[in-house]
Amino acid sequence: MNAKTIALRLGALALIAAGFALIARAQDGLPLPSPVEKELAARATDVTEVTLDKNMLGFAAKFLNDKDEDEAGARKLISGLQGIYVREYEFDKEGQYSMDDVAKLRAYFETPEWSPIVHEHERKSGETTDVLIKLVNGETRGMFVLAAEPKELTIVLILGPIHPEDLSKLGGLGGLGALGNLPGVHQAPQDGKDKTGKPGDKKGDDE
């Protein structure tokens, strides 16, 4: 076996290992950024990224005081999560992203396990909010929020056992508690069986 063959085999082995590592990461925890996100980041004037995997959330939870009732609830919630992924893109003018981009983003996350529970579109302001939940054996295992404003696009992905009414508890994590004010999330079904929130079905949808 010559050096060239060894080098080729080592290279192939490294590629396979890297491939497995990528697949493992995508399956176990937070997803890899979608190709659309890269394009959006290039067009945005301000980009905010927050990525907290299970380990980091475990550490972040320790900063919450378990002697305080509110913080103890948040601590318990955060400790059980698999990951939090937030992306916020701010643009200097309108029209920097298209509804096609929004649809691509939604499609990237909307696998069969994800069910849309809220789709709201305000024609006047041009704001769109989508909330999807991940259901595994009838239990909520994740939440995805996509909020599109004319000059701002926000993605929030929370993996793990979480209910819409828990969102306000995340206030200790960089203002994520504001998610609790999202339209329609308090009306979301806890057991996830009610699928009346399909796009276009909600009261908030005035399209």
Place this chain on the structure above:
Amino acid sequence: MRRIAFFLVCFLALIVPVVVLASGGEGGFDGVVHSIERGYHVHATRIPFMGLVSFISGGATHGGVSNLHVAEFDNFSAPMDGEDLTRMVEQKLGSGWQRVVRETSRGGQEQSLIYMRPEGSRMGLFVLDSDGNELDVVQVSVDPDHLNDTINQYSHHRNSEDRPD
């Protein structure tokens, strides 16, 4: 054969230090700071007795905070590319650090990077923040449990002071 081995050893002995020096050699906090100094032609303001401050903060917080490093770049107005800055920091910071927050503006005026690294029961935090006029770099190791106890102690003290007699 021995001659070839001798030349090989000499070659490695020469090339390794060259490569290490060329790559900047050091990593971690100092590596990042020196990298910024070189890359943007600026000088960090050194805070005197930082080691002592770190030692005292460790004692005052019962080990809640330790390994404190601070570097400040005043009048930092050099144009910055968020991608380049992130690459530079991650190249020097070393392994184990995970980026948890990144905030970047296209004009390069405002940049914030926060990294975390588990250090046993402690957590390492590395923060870089620039507001377009000043750039600050801070690294600290915290013990969440001890730090919480200290914070609680002070908040109880404050609450009892606030209580009317």
